Amino acid sequence: MGRLVVVSNRIADPRKTSAGGLAVALGQALEASGGLWFGWSGKVVDGGTPGEGELRVQNAGKVQLATVDLSSEDHDSYYLGYSNGVLWPVFHYRLDLADFDAGYIAGYRRVNAMFARKLKALLRPDDVIWVHDYHLIPLAAELRAMGCQQRMGFFLHIPLPPPLILAAVPEHEWLMRSLFAYDLAGFQSEADLNHFARYVGTEIPADVLGEHEFRAFGKSLQARAFPIGTDVDEFVELGKGREAQDMFEQMRREYSRRRLLLGVERLDYSKGLPQRLKAFRQLLQAYPENLGSATLIQIASPSRETVDAYAALLQELESLCGGINGNFGELDWMPVRYIHRNVARKRLPGLYRAANVALVTPLRDGMNLVAKEFVAAQDPDDPGVLVLSRFAGAAEQMHEALMVNPYDTARTAETMQRALQMPLEERQRRHQALLEGIRTQDVHWWRENFLTMLTELSQS
Numbered sequence: 001m002g003r004l005v006v007v008s009n010r011i012a013d014p015r016k017t018s019a020g021g022l023a024v025a026l027g028q029a030l031e032a033s034g035g036l037w038f039g040w041s042g043k044v045v046d047g048g049t050p051g052e053g054e055l056r057v058q059n060a061g062k063v064q065l066a067t068v069d070l071s072s073e074d075h076d077s078y079y080l081g082y083s084n085g086v087l088w089p090v091f092h093y094r095l096d097l098a099d100f101d102a103g104y105i106a107g108y109r110r111v112n113a114m115f116a117r118k119l120k121a122l123l124r125p126d127d128v129i130w131v132h133d134y135h136l137i138p139l140a141a142e143l144r145a146m147g148c149q150q151r152m153g154f155f156l157h158i159p160l161p162p163p164l165i166l167a168a169v170p171e172h173e174w175l176m177r178s179l180f181a182y183d184l185a186g187f188q189s190e191a192d193l194n195h196f197a198r199y200v201g202t203e204i205p206a207d208v209l210g211e212h213e214f215r216a217f218g219k220s221l222q223a224r225a226f227p228i229g230t231d232v233d234e235f236v237e238l239g240k241g242r243e244a245q246d247m248f249e250q251m252r253r254e255y256s257r258r259r260l261l262l263g264v265e266r267l268d269y270s271k272g273l274p275q276r277l278k279a280f281r282q283l284l285q286a287y288p289e290n291l292g293s294a295t296l297i298q299i300a301s302p303s304r305e306t307v308d309a310y311a312a313l314l315q316e317l318e319s320l321c322g323g324i325n326g327n328f329g330e331l332d333w334m335p336v337r338y339i340h341r342n343v344a345r346k347r348l349p350g351l352y353r354a355a356n357v358a359l360v361t362p363l364r365d366g367m368n369l370v371a372k373e374f375v376a377a378q379d380p381d382d383p384g385v386l387v388l389s390r391f392a393g394a395a396e397q398m399h400e401a402l403m404v405n406p407y408d409t410a411r412t413a414e415t416m417q418r419a420l421q422m423p424l425e426e427r428q429r430r431h432q433a434l435l436e437g438i439r440t441q442d443v444h445w446w447r448e449n450f451l452t453m454l455t456e457l458s459q460s
Protein backbone atom coordinates (compact mmCIF):
# COMPACT_ATOMS: atom_id res chain seq x y z
CA MET A 1 0.00 0.00 0.00
CA GLY A 2 1.17 3.54 -0.72
CA ARG A 3 1.10 6.32 1.83
CA LEU A 4 -2.17 6.57 3.78
CA VAL A 5 -3.93 9.92 3.78
CA VAL A 6 -6.82 10.30 6.25
CA VAL A 7 -9.21 13.21 5.86
CA SER A 8 -11.79 14.08 8.52
CA ASN A 9 -13.51 17.23 9.68
CA ARG A 10 -11.52 17.26 12.91
CA ILE A 11 -8.16 15.67 13.47
CA ALA A 12 -6.46 14.60 16.68
CA ASP A 13 -2.87 14.11 17.68
CA PRO A 14 -2.89 10.29 17.91
CA ARG A 15 -0.18 10.35 20.59
CA LYS A 16 -2.48 11.96 23.17
CA THR A 17 -4.68 9.77 25.41
CA SER A 18 -7.53 12.22 25.09
CA ALA A 19 -7.58 11.36 21.38
CA GLY A 20 -9.65 8.19 21.90
CA GLY A 21 -9.55 4.76 20.30
CA LEU A 22 -10.45 5.83 16.78
CA ALA A 23 -7.67 8.42 16.61
CA VAL A 24 -5.19 5.94 18.04
CA ALA A 25 -6.19 3.27 15.52
CA LEU A 26 -5.98 5.65 12.59
CA GLY A 27 -2.75 7.03 14.03
CA GLN A 28 -1.18 3.58 14.01
CA ALA A 29 -2.01 3.04 10.34
CA LEU A 30 -0.77 6.54 9.52
CA GLU A 31 2.45 5.94 11.41
CA ALA A 32 3.09 2.63 9.64
CA SER A 33 2.92 4.31 6.25
CA GLY A 34 4.42 7.69 7.23
CA GLY A 35 1.00 9.12 6.48
CA LEU A 36 -0.83 12.41 6.44
CA TRP A 37 -3.95 13.45 8.40
CA PHE A 38 -5.83 16.39 6.97
CA GLY A 39 -8.78 18.36 8.40
CA TRP A 40 -10.15 21.54 9.91
CA SER A 41 -7.97 23.08 12.63
CA GLY A 42 -10.99 23.87 14.83
CA LYS A 43 -10.16 27.55 14.45
CA VAL A 44 -12.77 30.00 13.15
CA VAL A 45 -11.43 33.23 11.66
CA ASP A 46 -13.87 36.08 12.26
CA GLY A 47 -14.40 37.96 9.04
CA GLY A 48 -12.08 35.62 7.10
CA THR A 49 -12.59 35.16 3.35
CA PRO A 50 -15.14 32.40 2.57
CA GLY A 51 -13.52 29.47 0.77
CA GLU A 52 -10.08 30.44 2.06
CA GLY A 53 -8.17 29.25 5.08
CA GLU A 54 -4.58 29.08 6.18
CA LEU A 55 -2.96 25.66 5.79
CA ARG A 56 -0.57 24.49 8.49
CA VAL A 57 1.47 21.30 8.41
CA GLN A 58 3.22 19.91 11.46
CA ASN A 59 4.83 16.62 12.39
CA ALA A 60 3.54 14.34 15.14
CA GLY A 61 6.11 11.56 15.21
CA LYS A 62 6.11 9.94 11.77
CA VAL A 63 2.70 11.39 10.94
CA GLN A 64 2.08 14.72 9.28
CA LEU A 65 -0.90 16.70 10.55
CA ALA A 66 -2.26 19.24 8.06
CA THR A 67 -4.98 21.64 9.14
CA VAL A 68 -6.95 24.46 7.57
CA ASP A 69 -8.82 27.26 9.35
CA LEU A 70 -12.40 28.18 8.47
CA SER A 71 -13.82 31.66 7.99
CA SER A 72 -16.81 32.41 10.22
CA GLU A 73 -19.10 32.38 7.18
CA ASP A 74 -17.85 28.92 6.16
CA HIS A 75 -18.17 27.67 9.72
CA ASP A 76 -21.79 28.84 9.84
CA SER A 77 -22.81 27.32 6.53
CA TYR A 78 -20.58 24.25 6.08
CA TYR A 79 -20.33 23.09 9.69
CA LEU A 80 -23.29 24.41 11.69
CA GLY A 81 -25.62 24.82 8.71
CA TYR A 82 -25.35 21.97 6.25
CA SER A 83 -23.41 19.32 8.20
CA ASN A 84 -25.10 19.68 11.55
CA GLY A 85 -28.35 21.43 10.61
CA VAL A 86 -29.26 19.26 7.59
CA LEU A 87 -27.23 16.06 7.27
CA TRP A 88 -27.00 15.16 10.97
CA PRO A 89 -30.77 15.36 11.68
CA VAL A 90 -31.87 13.82 8.36
CA PHE A 91 -29.40 10.94 8.60
CA HIS A 92 -30.75 10.33 12.13
CA TYR A 93 -34.30 10.27 10.70
CA ARG A 94 -35.21 13.67 12.19
CA LEU A 95 -36.68 15.56 9.25
CA ASP A 96 -38.59 17.70 11.74
CA LEU A 97 -35.31 19.16 13.01
CA ALA A 98 -33.64 19.78 9.66
CA ASP A 99 -33.14 23.38 8.59
CA PHE A 100 -33.14 23.31 4.79
CA ASP A 101 -31.91 26.89 4.45
CA ALA A 102 -30.93 27.25 0.83
CA GLY A 103 -27.78 29.19 1.74
CA TYR A 104 -26.03 26.33 3.54
CA ILE A 105 -25.28 24.09 0.59
CA ALA A 106 -23.09 26.72 -1.04
CA GLY A 107 -20.86 26.82 2.03
CA TYR A 108 -20.73 23.02 2.19
CA ARG A 109 -19.59 22.84 -1.42
CA ARG A 110 -17.18 25.74 -1.01
CA VAL A 111 -15.40 24.20 1.98
CA ASN A 112 -15.19 20.77 0.36
CA ALA A 113 -13.70 22.41 -2.74
CA MET A 114 -11.24 24.37 -0.62
CA PHE A 115 -10.18 21.25 1.33
CA ALA A 116 -9.68 19.46 -1.99
CA ARG A 117 -7.51 22.29 -3.33
CA LYS A 118 -5.34 22.44 -0.22
CA LEU A 119 -5.07 18.68 0.03
CA LYS A 120 -4.18 18.21 -3.64
CA ALA A 121 -1.01 20.23 -3.16
CA LEU A 122 0.14 17.69 -0.54
CA LEU A 123 -0.75 14.49 -2.41
CA ARG A 124 1.50 11.91 -4.06
CA PRO A 125 0.38 9.74 -6.99
CA ASP A 126 0.37 6.44 -5.06
CA ASP A 127 -1.43 7.75 -1.96
CA VAL A 128 -4.47 5.88 -0.66
CA ILE A 129 -7.02 8.39 0.59
CA TRP A 130 -9.55 7.57 3.33
CA VAL A 131 -12.23 10.23 3.87
CA HIS A 132 -14.39 10.21 7.01
CA ASP A 133 -17.97 11.20 7.62
CA TYR A 134 -20.86 13.32 6.46
CA HIS A 135 -19.04 16.65 6.45
CA LEU A 136 -16.93 15.51 3.52
CA ILE A 137 -19.14 13.42 1.22
CA PRO A 138 -18.27 15.45 -1.94
CA LEU A 139 -14.53 15.64 -1.27
CA ALA A 140 -13.56 12.87 -3.69
CA ALA A 141 -15.68 14.39 -6.46
CA GLU A 142 -13.84 17.69 -5.97
CA LEU A 143 -10.48 15.93 -6.06
CA ARG A 144 -11.43 13.94 -9.16
CA ALA A 145 -12.56 17.15 -10.89
CA MET A 146 -9.01 18.43 -10.39
CA GLY A 147 -7.56 15.29 -11.99
CA CYS A 148 -6.68 13.22 -8.88
CA GLN A 149 -6.51 9.51 -9.76
CA GLN A 150 -5.63 8.07 -6.35
CA ARG A 151 -7.68 5.33 -4.71
CA MET A 152 -10.27 6.89 -2.42
CA GLY A 153 -12.50 5.35 0.22
CA PHE A 154 -15.25 6.89 2.32
CA PHE A 155 -16.60 5.83 5.70
CA LEU A 156 -19.89 7.15 7.09
CA HIS A 157 -19.84 7.18 10.91
CA ILE A 158 -23.53 8.00 11.23
CA PRO A 159 -26.53 6.04 9.91
CA LEU A 160 -27.73 6.23 6.32
CA PRO A 161 -31.52 6.60 6.40
CA PRO A 162 -34.01 4.80 4.12
CA PRO A 163 -34.35 6.24 0.57
CA LEU A 164 -37.54 8.19 1.16
CA ILE A 165 -36.07 10.01 4.15
CA LEU A 166 -32.84 10.75 2.30
CA ALA A 167 -34.91 12.01 -0.63
CA ALA A 168 -36.17 14.89 1.55
CA VAL A 169 -32.74 16.52 1.26
CA PRO A 170 -33.10 18.86 -1.72
CA GLU A 171 -29.61 17.95 -2.94
CA HIS A 172 -29.86 14.19 -2.27
CA GLU A 173 -29.10 13.18 -5.86
CA TRP A 174 -26.04 15.35 -5.99
CA LEU A 175 -24.84 13.98 -2.64
CA MET A 176 -25.27 10.36 -3.65
CA ARG A 177 -23.79 10.99 -7.06
CA SER A 178 -20.69 12.39 -5.40
CA LEU A 179 -20.32 9.14 -3.42
CA PHE A 180 -19.64 7.44 -6.75
CA ALA A 181 -16.38 9.37 -7.04
CA TYR A 182 -15.03 7.00 -4.36
CA ASP A 183 -13.86 3.47 -5.03
CA LEU A 184 -15.21 2.13 -1.74
CA ALA A 185 -18.00 3.34 0.55
CA GLY A 186 -18.21 1.93 4.08
CA PHE A 187 -21.23 2.01 6.37
CA GLN A 188 -21.62 1.08 10.03
CA SER A 189 -24.28 -1.59 9.66
CA GLU A 190 -26.00 -3.96 7.26
CA ALA A 191 -29.15 -1.86 7.72
CA ASP A 192 -27.33 1.23 6.40
CA LEU A 193 -25.86 -0.73 3.49
CA ASN A 194 -29.31 -2.02 2.70
CA HIS A 195 -30.66 1.56 2.63
CA PHE A 196 -27.90 2.52 0.23
CA ALA A 197 -28.65 -0.42 -2.07
CA ARG A 198 -32.34 0.47 -2.07
CA TYR A 199 -31.58 4.12 -2.76
CA VAL A 200 -29.37 3.19 -5.69
CA GLY A 201 -32.02 0.80 -6.96
CA THR A 202 -34.83 3.34 -6.87
CA GLU A 203 -33.66 6.96 -6.88
CA ILE A 204 -30.83 7.13 -9.42
CA PRO A 205 -30.22 5.53 -12.79
CA ALA A 206 -27.86 2.82 -11.60
CA ASP A 207 -27.10 -0.87 -12.00
CA VAL A 208 -26.80 -3.06 -8.96
CA LEU A 209 -24.03 -5.40 -10.14
CA GLY A 210 -23.92 -7.54 -7.05
CA GLU A 211 -24.52 -7.48 -3.32
CA HIS A 212 -21.69 -5.01 -2.89
CA GLU A 213 -21.10 -3.50 -6.31
CA PHE A 214 -22.97 -0.66 -7.94
CA ARG A 215 -22.55 1.19 -11.21
CA ALA A 216 -23.87 4.67 -11.94
CA PHE A 217 -22.73 7.84 -13.72
CA GLY A 218 -20.11 5.76 -15.57
CA LYS A 219 -18.42 4.76 -12.30
CA SER A 220 -18.31 1.57 -10.23
CA LEU A 221 -18.50 1.67 -6.48
CA GLN A 222 -18.02 -1.05 -3.90
CA ALA A 223 -20.12 -0.57 -0.77
CA ARG A 224 -19.97 -2.63 2.41
CA ALA A 225 -20.72 -2.60 6.11
CA PHE A 226 -17.64 -2.18 8.30
CA PRO A 227 -18.93 -1.95 11.89
CA ILE A 228 -16.50 0.18 13.87
CA GLY A 229 -15.08 -1.21 17.10
CA THR A 230 -13.29 0.10 20.10
CA ASP A 231 -9.65 -0.44 21.05
CA VAL A 232 -10.36 -3.04 23.73
CA ASP A 233 -6.76 -3.55 24.84
CA GLU A 234 -6.12 0.17 25.09
CA PHE A 235 -9.28 0.62 27.12
CA VAL A 236 -8.44 -2.26 29.47
CA GLU A 237 -4.99 -0.70 30.00
CA LEU A 238 -6.59 2.68 30.64
CA GLY A 239 -8.74 0.97 33.27
CA LYS A 240 -5.60 -0.08 35.17
CA GLY A 241 -4.38 3.51 35.38
CA ARG A 242 -4.54 5.59 38.57
CA GLU A 243 -7.25 7.97 37.31
CA ALA A 244 -9.62 5.12 36.44
CA GLN A 245 -8.91 3.28 39.71
CA ASP A 246 -9.49 6.44 41.74
CA MET A 247 -12.74 7.06 39.94
CA PHE A 248 -13.91 3.49 40.54
CA GLU A 249 -13.09 3.59 44.23
CA GLN A 250 -14.65 7.00 44.72
CA MET A 251 -17.89 5.86 43.07
CA ARG A 252 -18.04 2.59 44.97
CA ARG A 253 -17.45 4.45 48.27
CA GLU A 254 -20.03 7.10 47.60
CA TYR A 255 -22.69 4.72 46.29
CA SER A 256 -21.96 1.68 48.46
CA ARG A 257 -25.63 1.37 49.45
CA ARG A 258 -27.06 2.14 46.01
CA ARG A 259 -27.52 0.48 42.63
CA LEU A 260 -25.97 2.57 39.87
CA LEU A 261 -27.34 3.05 36.36
CA LEU A 262 -25.14 5.02 34.00
CA GLY A 263 -25.58 6.97 30.78
CA VAL A 264 -22.65 8.63 28.99
CA GLU A 265 -22.94 10.61 25.79
CA ARG A 266 -22.66 13.90 24.03
CA LEU A 267 -25.82 15.89 24.63
CA ASP A 268 -27.61 15.13 21.37
CA TYR A 269 -31.22 14.52 20.40
CA SER A 270 -30.25 11.27 18.68
CA LYS A 271 -29.23 9.74 22.01
CA GLY A 272 -32.74 9.37 23.46
CA LEU A 273 -32.08 11.14 26.75
CA PRO A 274 -35.62 12.38 27.54
CA GLN A 275 -37.02 8.92 26.72
CA ARG A 276 -34.44 7.35 29.04
CA LEU A 277 -35.32 9.67 31.90
CA LYS A 278 -39.00 8.92 31.46
CA ALA A 279 -38.27 5.19 31.57
CA PHE A 280 -36.18 5.70 34.71
CA ARG A 281 -39.08 7.61 36.29
CA GLN A 282 -41.33 4.69 35.37
CA LEU A 283 -38.86 2.30 36.98
CA LEU A 284 -39.18 4.18 40.28
CA GLN A 285 -42.96 4.26 39.99
CA ALA A 286 -43.52 0.66 38.95
CA TYR A 287 -40.87 -0.99 41.12
CA PRO A 288 -40.81 0.88 44.44
CA GLU A 289 -38.10 -1.39 45.85
CA ASN A 290 -35.75 0.88 43.88
CA LEU A 291 -36.69 3.95 45.91
CA GLY A 292 -33.79 5.09 48.03
CA SER A 293 -31.44 2.91 46.01
CA ALA A 294 -31.44 3.12 42.18
CA THR A 295 -29.41 6.12 41.08
CA LEU A 296 -29.01 7.24 37.50
CA ILE A 297 -25.77 9.03 36.74
CA GLN A 298 -26.26 10.77 33.44
CA ILE A 299 -23.20 12.37 31.88
CA ALA A 300 -24.09 14.48 28.84
CA SER A 301 -21.17 16.46 27.55
CA PRO A 302 -21.87 19.83 25.89
CA SER A 303 -22.14 19.62 22.12
CA ARG A 304 -23.15 22.05 19.34
CA GLU A 305 -25.06 24.27 21.70
CA THR A 306 -25.46 27.13 19.30
CA VAL A 307 -27.88 24.96 17.28
CA ASP A 308 -31.50 25.63 18.44
CA ALA A 309 -32.56 22.00 18.80
CA TYR A 310 -29.82 21.49 21.39
CA ALA A 311 -30.91 24.37 23.59
CA ALA A 312 -34.46 22.94 23.65
CA LEU A 313 -33.12 19.50 24.58
CA LEU A 314 -31.03 20.95 27.38
CA GLN A 315 -34.12 22.60 28.89
CA GLU A 316 -36.22 19.48 28.59
CA LEU A 317 -33.57 17.40 30.34
CA GLU A 318 -33.14 19.86 33.17
CA SER A 319 -36.86 19.92 33.72
CA LEU A 320 -37.19 16.11 33.67
CA CYS A 321 -34.29 15.66 36.09
CA GLY A 322 -35.66 18.34 38.42
CA GLY A 323 -39.12 16.71 38.33
CA ILE A 324 -37.78 13.23 39.15
CA ASN A 325 -35.53 14.47 41.95
CA GLY A 326 -38.28 16.68 43.37
CA ASN A 327 -40.93 13.97 43.33
CA PHE A 328 -38.92 10.93 44.36
CA GLY A 329 -35.78 12.25 46.08
CA GLU A 330 -35.07 12.09 49.82
CA LEU A 331 -32.70 14.15 51.91
CA ASP A 332 -30.14 11.37 51.64
CA TRP A 333 -30.91 10.13 48.11
CA MET A 334 -31.15 11.91 44.78
CA PRO A 335 -32.37 9.54 42.05
CA VAL A 336 -30.73 11.42 39.16
CA ARG A 337 -27.26 12.91 39.05
CA TYR A 338 -27.21 14.81 35.80
CA ILE A 339 -23.82 16.16 34.84
CA HIS A 340 -23.55 18.46 31.86
CA ARG A 341 -19.80 18.08 31.43
CA ASN A 342 -17.16 15.98 29.75
CA VAL A 343 -15.48 13.17 31.66
CA ALA A 344 -11.74 12.82 31.07
CA ARG A 345 -11.11 9.72 28.97
CA LYS A 346 -8.67 8.34 31.57
CA ARG A 347 -11.43 8.26 34.19
CA LEU A 348 -14.15 6.73 32.00
CA PRO A 349 -13.25 3.04 32.55
CA GLY A 350 -13.55 3.54 36.33
CA LEU A 351 -16.98 5.09 35.95
CA TYR A 352 -18.18 2.30 33.65
CA ARG A 353 -16.86 -0.37 36.01
CA ALA A 354 -18.62 1.11 39.01
CA ALA A 355 -22.01 0.95 37.29
CA ASN A 356 -24.40 -1.98 37.71
CA VAL A 357 -26.23 -1.11 34.51
CA ALA A 358 -25.33 0.96 31.43
CA LEU A 359 -28.19 2.60 29.57
CA VAL A 360 -27.23 3.01 25.91
CA THR A 361 -30.61 3.85 24.46
CA PRO A 362 -30.26 6.12 21.40
CA LEU A 363 -33.21 6.69 19.09
CA ARG A 364 -30.78 6.27 16.24
CA ASP A 365 -27.00 5.85 16.29
CA GLY A 366 -24.45 4.88 13.64
CA MET A 367 -22.71 2.48 16.01
CA ASN A 368 -22.28 3.76 19.61
CA LEU A 369 -18.89 3.10 21.09
CA VAL A 370 -19.99 3.73 24.67
CA ALA A 371 -21.75 0.33 24.57
CA LYS A 372 -18.49 -1.36 23.59
CA GLU A 373 -16.34 0.59 26.04
CA PHE A 374 -18.72 -0.30 28.87
CA VAL A 375 -18.27 -4.01 28.15
CA ALA A 376 -14.48 -3.62 27.84
CA ALA A 377 -14.30 -1.91 31.26
CA GLN A 378 -16.20 -4.52 33.28
CA ASP A 379 -14.78 -6.90 35.87
CA PRO A 380 -15.48 -10.31 34.23
CA ASP A 381 -16.14 -11.85 37.67
CA ASP A 382 -18.80 -9.29 38.56
CA PRO A 383 -19.83 -7.52 35.38
CA GLY A 384 -22.50 -4.87 34.90
CA VAL A 385 -25.39 -5.28 32.46
CA LEU A 386 -25.74 -3.48 29.15
CA VAL A 387 -29.20 -2.21 28.18
CA LEU A 388 -28.98 -1.37 24.49
CA SER A 389 -31.34 0.28 22.02
CA ARG A 390 -32.21 -1.83 19.02
CA PHE A 391 -31.74 1.37 16.99
CA ALA A 392 -27.98 1.64 17.65
CA GLY A 393 -25.75 0.14 14.96
CA ALA A 394 -24.13 -1.83 17.80
CA ALA A 395 -27.35 -3.86 18.16
CA GLU A 396 -26.45 -5.81 15.01
CA GLN A 397 -23.42 -7.23 16.82
CA MET A 398 -24.14 -7.14 20.56
CA HIS A 399 -26.93 -9.71 20.78
CA GLU A 400 -26.26 -10.61 24.40
CA ALA A 401 -27.17 -7.12 25.63
CA LEU A 402 -30.71 -6.56 26.92
CA MET A 403 -32.33 -4.98 23.88
CA VAL A 404 -34.93 -2.22 24.18
CA ASN A 405 -37.09 0.01 22.05
CA PRO A 406 -36.42 3.38 23.72
CA TYR A 407 -39.81 4.74 22.62
CA ASP A 408 -41.52 2.04 24.69
CA THR A 409 -41.27 3.54 28.17
CA ALA A 410 -42.95 0.72 30.11
CA ARG A 411 -40.88 -2.06 28.53
CA THR A 412 -37.66 -0.08 28.89
CA ALA A 413 -38.41 0.38 32.61
CA GLU A 414 -39.14 -3.34 32.87
CA THR A 415 -35.80 -4.10 31.18
CA MET A 416 -33.96 -1.76 33.56
CA GLN A 417 -35.52 -3.71 36.43
CA ARG A 418 -34.48 -7.00 34.86
CA ALA A 419 -30.92 -5.68 34.47
CA LEU A 420 -30.80 -4.57 38.10
CA GLN A 421 -31.96 -8.00 39.24
CA MET A 422 -29.96 -10.18 36.90
CA PRO A 423 -28.24 -13.12 38.65
CA LEU A 424 -24.45 -13.20 38.65
CA GLU A 425 -24.20 -16.30 36.46
CA GLU A 426 -26.30 -14.73 33.69
CA ARG A 427 -24.37 -11.47 33.90
CA GLN A 428 -21.09 -13.35 33.51
CA ARG A 429 -22.37 -15.39 30.58
CA ARG A 430 -23.67 -12.39 28.70
CA HIS A 431 -20.59 -10.33 29.43
CA GLN A 432 -18.20 -13.03 28.28
CA ALA A 433 -19.99 -13.36 24.94
CA LEU A 434 -20.10 -9.59 24.46
CA LEU A 435 -16.43 -9.21 25.35
CA GLU A 436 -15.43 -11.91 22.87
CA GLY A 437 -17.37 -10.12 20.16
CA ILE A 438 -15.88 -6.68 20.75
CA ARG A 439 -12.38 -8.16 21.03
CA THR A 440 -12.67 -9.99 17.72
CA GLN A 441 -14.22 -7.06 15.92
CA ASP A 442 -12.24 -4.25 17.49
CA VAL A 443 -11.16 -0.96 15.96
CA HIS A 444 -8.01 -2.51 14.45
CA TRP A 445 -10.10 -5.20 12.74
CA TRP A 446 -12.33 -2.45 11.37
CA ARG A 447 -9.40 -0.41 10.05
CA GLU A 448 -7.63 -3.42 8.54
CA ASN A 449 -10.80 -4.64 6.84
CA PHE A 450 -11.49 -1.27 5.28
CA LEU A 451 -7.93 -0.61 4.17
CA THR A 452 -7.38 -4.13 2.86
CA MET A 453 -10.47 -3.86 0.74
CA LEU A 454 -9.51 -0.40 -0.50
CA THR A 455 -5.99 -1.44 -1.42
CA GLU A 456 -7.11 -4.71 -3.03
CA LEU A 457 -9.36 -2.60 -5.20
CA SER A 458 -6.29 -0.50 -6.02
CA GLN A 459 -4.56 -3.49 -7.52
CA SER A 460 -7.48 -4.67 -9.64
Ligand code: ADQ
Pocket (backbone or CB within 6 Å): 020, 021, 157, 158, 228, 264, 265, 266, 299, 300, 301, 341, 342, 343, 344, 345, 348, 365, 366, 367, 368, 369, 370, 371, 373
Ligand atom coordinates in the same frame (compact mmCIF):
# COMPACT_ATOMS: atom_id res chain seq x y z
P1 ADQ B 1 -20.64 9.91 18.73
O1 ADQ B 1 -22.02 10.31 18.38
O2 ADQ B 1 -19.80 10.93 19.37
O3 ADQ B 1 -19.86 9.33 17.46
P2 ADQ B 1 -20.12 7.41 20.39
O4 ADQ B 1 -19.69 6.35 19.46
O5 ADQ B 1 -21.07 6.89 21.42
O6 ADQ B 1 -20.85 8.62 19.72
O7 ADQ B 1 -18.92 8.04 21.22
C1 ADQ B 1 -17.70 8.34 20.68
C2 ADQ B 1 -16.66 8.54 21.78
O8 ADQ B 1 -16.95 9.68 22.59
C3 ADQ B 1 -16.54 7.36 22.74
O9 ADQ B 1 -15.19 6.98 22.77
C4 ADQ B 1 -17.01 7.89 24.08
O10 ADQ B 1 -16.27 7.38 25.18
C5 ADQ B 1 -16.78 9.38 23.97
N1 ADQ B 1 -17.76 10.13 24.77
C6 ADQ B 1 -19.06 10.25 24.53
N2 ADQ B 1 -19.65 11.00 25.48
C7 ADQ B 1 -18.70 11.35 26.37
C8 ADQ B 1 -18.68 12.12 27.58
N3 ADQ B 1 -19.79 12.67 28.07
N4 ADQ B 1 -17.51 12.27 28.22
C9 ADQ B 1 -16.40 11.70 27.72
N5 ADQ B 1 -16.34 10.95 26.60
C10 ADQ B 1 -17.48 10.79 25.92
C11 ADQ B 1 -20.13 9.09 16.06
C12 ADQ B 1 -21.43 8.33 15.76
C13 ADQ B 1 -21.46 6.99 16.50
C14 ADQ B 1 -20.22 6.17 16.15
C15 ADQ B 1 -18.95 7.01 16.32
C16 ADQ B 1 -17.71 6.28 15.79
O11 ADQ B 1 -22.57 9.11 16.11
O12 ADQ B 1 -22.63 6.26 16.18
O13 ADQ B 1 -20.14 5.05 17.01
O14 ADQ B 1 -19.05 8.25 15.62
O15 ADQ B 1 -17.89 5.88 14.47
